[in-house]
Amino acid sequence: MVTSSKPFRIHAPGRVCLFGEHSDYLGLDVIAAAINLGIDIAAKPRDDDVVCVNYADLDTYDEFPIDTELAHRHERDYLRSAFNVALNQEIAPTHGWDVQVTGNIPIAGGLSSSSSLSVASIILATHIGGKEFRPVDIVRMAYEAEVERFGESGGMMDHYASAYGSVIHVSMDSDQKVTKVPADIKGLVIGDSRQKKKDTVGDLKEIRESVEEGFDEIKRKLPDFDRRTTGIQTVYGLQRSKSNNEVMMAETALQNRNITARAFTLLGKKNPDEQMLGELLNEHHSLLRYNLGRSTPKIDMMIDSALKAGALGCKVNGSGGGGTMLAYAPGAEDTVSEAIIATGGIPYKVEIGRGATLTILKE
Numbered sequence: 001m002v003t004s005s006k007p008f009r010i011h012a013p014g015r016v017c018l019f020g021e022h023s024d025y026l027g028l029d030v031i032a033a034a035i036n037l038g039i040d041i042a043a044k045p046r047d048d049d050v051v052c053v054n055y056a057d058l059d060t061y062d063e064f065p066i067d068t069e070l071a072h073r074h075e076r077d078y079l080r081s082a083f084n085v086a087l088n089q090e091i092a093p094t095h096g097w098d099v100q101v102t103g104n105i106p107i108a109g110g111l112s113s114s115s116s117l118s119v120a121s122i123i124l125a126t127h128i129g130g131k132e133f134r135p136v137d138i139v140r141m142a143y144e145a146e147v148e149r150f151g152e153s154g155g156m157m158d159h160y161a162s163a164y165g166s167v168i169h170v171s172m173d174s175d176q177k178v179t180k181v182p183a184d185i186k187g188l189v190i191g192d193s194r195q196k197k198k199d200t201v202g203d204l205k206e207i208r209e210s211v212e213e214g215f216d217e218i219k220r221k222l223p224d225f226d227r228r229t230t231g232i233q234t235v236y237g238l239q240r241s242k243s244n245n246e247v248m249m250a251e252t253a254l255q256n257r258n259i260t261a262r263a264f265t266l267l268g269k270k271n272p273d274e275q276m277l278g279e280l281l282n283e284h285h286s287l288l289r290y291n292l293g294r295s296t297p298k299i300d301m302m303i304d305s306a307l308k309a310g311a312l313g314c315k316v317n318g319s320g321g322g323g324t325m326l327a328y329a330p331g332a333e334d335t336v337s338e339a340i341i342a343t344g345g346i347p348y349k350v351e352i353g354r355g356a357t358l359t360i361l362k363e
Contacts, residue, residue, distance in 0.1 A: 008360045085145045110320070153208045249291065
């Protein structure tokens with residue numbers, strides 16, 4: 001017999017990392033913004049004890065019992081993983097549900113489609129299990145479902161952005177303080193290169209291991225080194241081999257750390273200096289492109305075209321190696337979108353989005 005549970009809908013937004021790309025998993029601060037593209041989950045009760053999931057955009061289907069530890073059907077089976085995380089906390093639904101998953105966010109595009117799905121799936125699993133959680137708890141559970149249970153190398157920035165919404169600064173120290181910044185940021189255009197990333201998980205793992213090796217070498221020469229506080233000039237003063245790529249990548253992480261700190265100050269105003277914000281985005285992209293090798297010729301062409309069309313700043317999104325780029329183009333969104341189309345990309349004019357929401361529907 002179906003309980004009095006009502007149908008509902010969940011929306012979890014994707015995100016763009018404005019500053020601090022490849023920083024969260026190193027314990028360094030980030031500035032991210034939720035966008036009005038994301039993952040939607042619609043659910044309605046059934047009169048049995050089975051959860052039936054229709055991934056409408058992918059034309060795939062799954063079903064499983066409500067109260068059993070679930071085997072993953074494949075790597076990154078995040079919805080099942082979310083139900084396992086909930087079950088581990090003794091949270092399980094009392095009856096079955098029909099679930100439909102849809103989205104309007106480019107998959108594997110550096111806009112956090114997987115973390116959006118993980119956040120939405122945690123909200124789904126806990127809500128039908130009769131529990132509601134604060135955003136910070138949703139973040140930690142979604143991180144467990146997506147990263148920890150699959151042994152991946154990502155950080156928590158994506159989950160924070162999706163759960164909290166708006167533009168946020170996250171201090172990736174032990175406290176992980178979340179601060180919503182006052183800046184009113186408009187004029188964002190996403191450009192999808194249509195180049196699919198080959199190995200996002202592997203890329204993150206390789207970068208993380210290389211930077212950590214670089215930090216270890218710096219610390220051997222500078223025992224008081226602290227990646228969060230040590231001045232970059234102090235590190236530059238150390239002797240190192242020109243061929244030591246790991247130390248160079250570690251120095252790049254510190255440069256990105258400093259850009260993020262400058263951006264946090266700039267975004268403390270409701271109407272920040274647009275030219276300066278664009279320059280910081282360009283500076284960030286330059287490090288991602290030349291020092292970390294995260295861009296591609298197609299994305300660089302899209303960025304060059306966007307800048308010529310009036311964008312003030314651009315950068316590659318996410319782990320890079322394909323996917324999407326971001327253009328900051330207040331007042332020039334249309335011309336920048338046309339420039340992206342001319343280079344063979346797909347533009348998305350986006351706005352800052354709200355955090356993950358659950359809406360009860362009329363029966």
